[in-house]
Amino acid sequence: MIGINGGVTAAKGFKAAGVRCEIKQNGLDLAAIFSTSTCSAAGVFTTNAFKAASVIANIEQLKPGRAQAVIVNSGNANACTGEQGLNDVHSIYDYAGNLLGIPKEHVLNASTGIIGVPLPMDKIKSGVKQAVSLLSESGGESASLAIMTTDTCPKTSAYEFEIGASTVRIGGMCKGSGMICPNMATMLCFITTDANISANLLHKALASGVERSFNSLTVDGDMSTNDSLIALANAQSGCDEIIDNSPEYDIFEQVLSRVCMDLAVACAKDGEGATKYVEVQVINAASYDDAKSAAMTIANSPLVKTAIFGEDPNWGRVLCAAGRSGALVIPEKTSLYFGDVKIVENGEPLNIDADAARKPMLERDLIITVDLGVGDQKATAFTCDFSYEYVKINAEYHT
C-alpha cells in the first residue's frame, strides 16, 4: 500500500465540500460527502446511553446497509434535544436527498459541538445547499476543515493498493481533540473506499480496525454522545467483490485499519492542550484484554499524564496504574521502559541515573513499555499528556 492525498475524496467517485454557514463563530462548519453511485455503508457508534439525535437516526438509516451521502456540521451537537432533534435530522435527510437527487434513506448525518441546543436549521439548510453546489473531487481538504472544533489541524489519511488487477483506494478524515463530550470535542470519522464489498463485511472490517485504533485512544477517558465512525464503499475501482476469509479481505482490512490508526494517532497528537504524544505499549500480558486494560488504565491516569507533562520519569505512577487495572500483574515479573531506557526489571528499580531516565521524556513523542512477563499478548494505547492548557480549555469554555 502507498500513502496518497485526498482524504475522503481519494477514492474514485467521491466528492466533498466544506462550507461556512455561521453555526460556529468562525471557520468552515458544514461538510458534505457524496458518492456518484450508491454505496455499501456501515457505521460504529458511541455506546453512551445518551446518544445524539443523528446517532439514533443513523443507526436506523444504516440497517439496509446502503447510503450515498453524509452531511456533517460542527458547532452544535444536536444532543439532548429530544423529539425536535430527531425531526431536524430527518429534515436534513430529506433536504439533502432532494438537492442531491437521491433517496432520503441514503443520506446520513453527524454533528459535533454544544449540546442541549436545537440545530439552527435555517443555517444548516443554507449550508447544505452551498455544499452541494460546491461538491468536487478535490473537496476532501475543505471537508476535513469544516468538521474541526477544538482541533488545531485537519486530520486525513488515504492509501491505494492492489486487489487483483485493480487499484483500490481507502481514504478518511476525522476530528478528535478531546475524546470528550459534549462541547466541541466529539470524535467523528468518515471513511470512503472504491472497493467492492458488502455492507456486512465492511462493518466487520470496520469493527476490527476500530478496536486497535479509536478504541485504544484516550485523551481524557470521557466518551461523547456523538462519537461516530461511518464508512462508504462504492465499488467504482472495478475490483471483484471482496469476500470473507479471502486474501483480498485481509488486505482490505489491513489498509482500513491503517487509515483508522493514522487518524487515531492524529487525534492523540492533537489532544486538548497536549504537549506530548504518548504510546503505552503493554507486552507479554496473559491476554489481549489484560494488555488493553493495563495500557488504557495507564493512558487514562491523570497522575501519569501530569508526570509526562512535567517530564518527570515517575515510573511508580505507571506501575501503580498497571497494578489497579484488573490485568494479571505479578510485581516480580513486571519490567518497565521509558523509550529505550529500562527503568524497572522484574519489579525492582534499576536505580537509573535521573538524567538518563528523563532523557526520553524530553522528546515530543514518548513510548512507555510495560512488560508484564506473564504471557505473549500485547496492546497499545494512544494518548497525550495532561497540561495546564487542558484544564484551561475545559474550565474556561462556558455553556
Added chain:
Amino acid sequence: MIGINGGVTAAKGFKAAGVRCEIKQNGLDLAAIFSTSTCSAAGVFTTNAFKAASVIANIEQLKPGRAQAVIVNSGNANACTGEQGLNDVHSIYDYAGNLLGIPKEHVLNASTGIIGVPLPMDKIKSGVKQAVSLLSESGGESASLAIMTTDTCPKTSAYEFEIGASTVRIGGMCKGSGMICPNMATMLCFITTDANISANLLHKALASGVERSFNSLTVDGDMSTNDSLIALANAQSGCDEIIDNSPEYDIFEQVLSRVCMDLAVACAKDGEGATKYVEVQVINAASYDDAKSAAMTIANSPLVKTAIFGEDPNWGRVLCAAGRSGALVIPEKTSLYFGDVKIVENGEPLNIDADAARKPMLERDLIITVDLGVGDQKATAFTCDFSYEYVKINAEYHT
C-alpha cells in the same frame, strides 16, 4: 453520638505521638499509636497488585487479629523496594516491640511518600525511639500532623456514644490529599476504639464503613500502593462484648461509619489543588452498584471536574459521564440538579437561565444530583474539582 476531640487518642487507653526524624524536608514525619492493652485488630488494604512492603507484612501480621501499636512514617512509601523493604518492616516491628515491651507480632507499620527508595532506617529508628518516649493521651493531634504529605490540614474525627451503661469512643485520623500513588499522596487511616469487639466483627464493621466512605471517594481515580485502613479495639470502655446482629453492633457500625465518612469528606475537601468540594448523589438507580458506578464515573470525569473548577453549569458533561458508566440509564427518565436547581427533567433541558444554573456552582461546596428514575437505590461519591494547581502539584513534583 456526640462529636469529641482527640482523634486516635479519644478512646480510653490509647496514646500517640508525632515526631520529626528528618525523612521529609520539614515537619513532623513519624507517628506512633499505642494501646496500654492488646487490641482486637482489623485492616482494609489497597487491592493494587503493587502493594507496599508494609501492606504485604501487615496483612500477614493481622491474621491472628491482635495488635497493640502502629508505627507510621511520611516521606517514604517503602514501595517497590523488594526484599529490603520487607526486611525493613520486620526490623520496625522488632525495634518498636522491644521499646514498647510488647511482642513484635503486635506491631503494625504504614508508610507514605516517595517510592522505589529504601527506608532511611537510622532515621526511622531514632524517630520510633523519640515517639515512644513521647507517647501521651493527648498525642492524637501531633500524630495526625506527622502522617501528612501534600495534605494542607490534619484530619481527625471522634465520637462518643453509649452501649448499655458504658460510654464508648471511636476516633480516627487519616491523610489523603490525592487518593493517588505513589508520591506523597496515599490514603492512610487509623481508627481506635475502646469498644469490646472481636477482630472478625471489627473487620465486618470496617468493611461496611469503608464502602460508602473511602471507597466512594475519588480525587483523581488513582489508587495507591499503600492505601491502608487499620482499626484497633482495646475493650477499655468496660462495655459488654458487642456481638453480631445485635442493636449494639448496629450502633457501633453506625458510629464507625460516621468516623470513616468524616475523614473521607475531609480528604475530598483537601484534594490536591481543590477549590471546590463536590458530592455526586445518584438516586433512584436500578441497583446500588449502578448508583455507585454512575456517581463514581461522574466524580472521576476530568471534564466534569474542570467544568466545576470553571464554575460552568455544563450539565451535558454530567449526563454524558452517567451515560457511559455502565449503569442502567434511560435518557427519557433521567433528571439532573445542580444544588437545588433542576436543570434537566426526564432527559430534556429546562432552559434554565444561565445565571440561575451557575449560582450553586459559585459556592465552596456543590451537590450534583442525578435522578435515574429507574429504581430506588442511591449512592454518593465524594470528590473535588480539577484545577491548574492539581496539574502543577503533580507535574512539578520531580522524582
